[in-house]
Amino acid sequence: MSTAAPTSLPDESPGMSTQGCIAVLNAGSSSIKFALYEAGTDGGLLFRGQVERIGQSPHLKVANARGEIVAERNWTTGSLDHRGATAEILKLGRELLKDRPVLAFGHRVVHGGMEFTAPVKIDAGVMAALARLVPLAPLHQPHNLAPIEAISEAAPHLPQIACFDTAFHRTQPALAQQFALPRDLTAAGVRRYGFHGLSYDFIVTRLRETVPMLARSRLIIAHLGNGASLCAVRDGRSVASTMGFTAVDGLMMGTRSGALDPGVLLYLMQERGLDAAAIEDLLYRRSGLLGVSGISSDMRTLRQSAAPEAAEAVALFVYRIVREMGSLAAALGGVDGIVFTAGIGENDAATRAEIVAGCGWLGVNLDEARNRGGDCRISADGSRVSAWVVPTDEEQMIARYTRAALAS
DSSP, rough: OBBBOOOOOOOOOSSSSSEEEEEEEOOOOOOOOEEEEESSSSOOOOEEEEETTTSSSSSEEEEEETOEEEEEOSSSSSOOOOHHHHHHHHHEEEETTTTTTTTEEEEEEEETTOOOOEEEHHHOHHHHHHHHTTGGGGHHHHHHHHHHHHHHOOTTTTEEEETTGGGGGSSSSSGGGGSSSOOOHHTTTOOOOOOOHHHHHHHHHHHHHOOHHHSSSEEEEEEEEESEEEEEETEEEEEOOOOOOOTTTTOOOOSSSOOOOOOHHHHHHHHHHHOOOHHHHHHHHHHHHHHHHHHHHHHHHHOOOOOOOHHHHHHHHHHHHHHHHHHHHHHTSSOSEEEEEEHHHHHHHHHHHHHHHHHHTHHHHHHHHHHHTTSBBBBBBOBBEEEEEEOHHHHHHHHHHHHHHHOO
């Protein structure tokens, strides 16, 4: 596997020059999303792209701020790993930016544990602490750290800022973060962390800018994509979430099972002979929409299918969300608004309609025309609980934090 790091970058110097830009990398298990933003106060988007199918047949695509494709590349082998993909991103970034310097890099890091409750400038001590958290997020954390390491080797003078998916949830009450396990395990870090925090943070920030009264109310935000979770938010702060110790907990997802009776795991080990690696593969890669349908993890494919297994998978996805809505409503002591975001939440009107119908007892009524049109507010005017669609943008949130870190 390739471990090549970029060998050269523009002659950047840290600072808040309006001529410079902020680079953001959001690394997943088999992809790296990236974006380049103006460094100035307005922070306008310059380019956005993604390397997909890392380790298989990598594909890179970049668009400008108008959505026009400006670069596209393919690799026929799976030899490109996350460090190699980072090298390709930076090489292309230099071509696109020409003489404009990169002032800093911002990164999404899935797990910050209990120590990191806000974005932090990365140094050797921070990297060592983040590496110690790998056992808590083995399928995500190593891929988050690989681009940081590659950039540190290529341009050690450039500041890098880590932004954490877990940090948003550290405002939850202590009881909401605790499992009913012996205290020594809790002290060792076995607790509910919650994830998708950068997405939730962005939604709250956007609502403060656009619908400030809603941002101050009791919300359930539904981040529904290939990874899916719900978060109960009061006055902009996380109160409870469906994801817990890992990002496989809670809702049914594209290929992840969501919450399971722990006895199922004991059964799989004792009666089926599955070891830890086989269980990991089952829960993370072969369950969820894919496992139940036996067809696909993509909601669009399942909606188009006439197979009863596809319909059952969609129905179970919706059922689990509706049940967890009730749980989070209890944690909030009532609900004033529901916000849909991420791939399914933003684009699948049918799933939104089915979820809202299941939550009718909360007092939410859908406006079907608004929902079909994807309007920001999709609930009827007289609905006691409002419903909204708000596109998320984790990269923009990371850029904001990186810009703030530079300014300070």
